Amino acid sequence: MTLEGVAPNDQCGPERAGSCPPLPDGWPMRSFLGRLKDRVRADMLQIGTRRHFSPEEILIQEGDRSQYVVLLHSGFAKVTAQLENGREALLAIRAGGDIVGEMAALDDAPRSATVTACGEISASIVEYEDLQLFLHRHSDAAITLTGMVVEKLRWANRRRVEYGGLPVKARLARVLSELALSHGHQVRRSLVIGVALSQPELAALTGSSEVTVHKALRELRQERLLTTGYRRITVLDLPGLRRTAGLPDRPFRHPQKPY
Structure with missing residues (x-):
């Protein structure tokens, strides 16, 4: 298996997920569904075909010319891409409330990444035509979707710049603290990261080798x-982990209900 003009919502970007309270349905305020107004969200949930995905099942395949998007209702998915050397890069982790595959739906280019289920997933498959009709009906949703694409690109660029100057231990601490805030659930005084990650996947997320990640x-x-x-x-000391990552301290608020 396998972590990417929006004011005020950009306060709930990928790196700030843990600071955003969940909606009553359990979707984080940072997610696509979380950012929509109630009536727009209700309309979005009416379109598409409901699907259930099993662990390791592929939702979207890199290189495909398909244009549908997948709206995640519950569960987690990993976003990966093939590198020129044949290795696989883990780009991001998406959770319930997120939308995936939106870039191909917006620019009609081949899929740039593969999206794979990390456990059981409930989702809606929304075809290109249905998405376009929805966005024409709700211009604010179109602005939100475009803003989220820009935000993910900015976040990815910032991560590349930051990670270039950080040792592997700090990179790993940063990835794990972000995951604890965005996908962690509290058990006593600890945070259990709600996404199962192998050491090769952690190496891919931090841009390092498996041996170096093992040492860190x-x-x-x-x-x-x-x-x-x-x-x-399980994160035992989030403030300490964030200090190791070179990040400011931040209190934990549960980002979403467990699925």
Whole structure:
């Protein structure tokens, strides 16, 4: 299996997901569904074909010329892309409330990434024509969608710049603190990251080797910042992890209901 003009919503961007309270339905305010007005969200939920995806099932395939989008209702998905050297890069993690595949629907270009289910997923498949009709009916939703695409690109660019000057341990701490805030659930005084990640996937997220990630994880465990199990990471000290990542402290607020 496998983490990307919007004011005031840009306060709930990918890097600030944990600071955004959930909607009653459990979708984070940072997500596409979370940013829509109630009546627009209700309309969006009426279109498309409901689907259930099993773990490791592909929602979108890199290189395809399809233009449908997938609206995630619950569960997690990973976004990956093939590198020139044949390796796979883990680009992002998406959760319930998010929309994936929107770039191909907007620019009619081949899919730039593969989206794969990380566990059970409930979603809607929205065909290109239905999406266009919806966006014509709701111009504010079109602005929101475009803004989210721009935001993801800015976030990706900022991550590349930041990571170029950070050691692997700090990169890993940054990835894990972001995941804890966006997808963590509280167990006593700890945060269990709600997405199972392997060491190769953590290496892909941090742009490092698996051996280096293994060493960094060991150091973070020794510093009692986290514990690890089989595809499970529990953050014991979020402020300490964020200090290691070079990030300011931020209190945890549950971003969404567990699925």
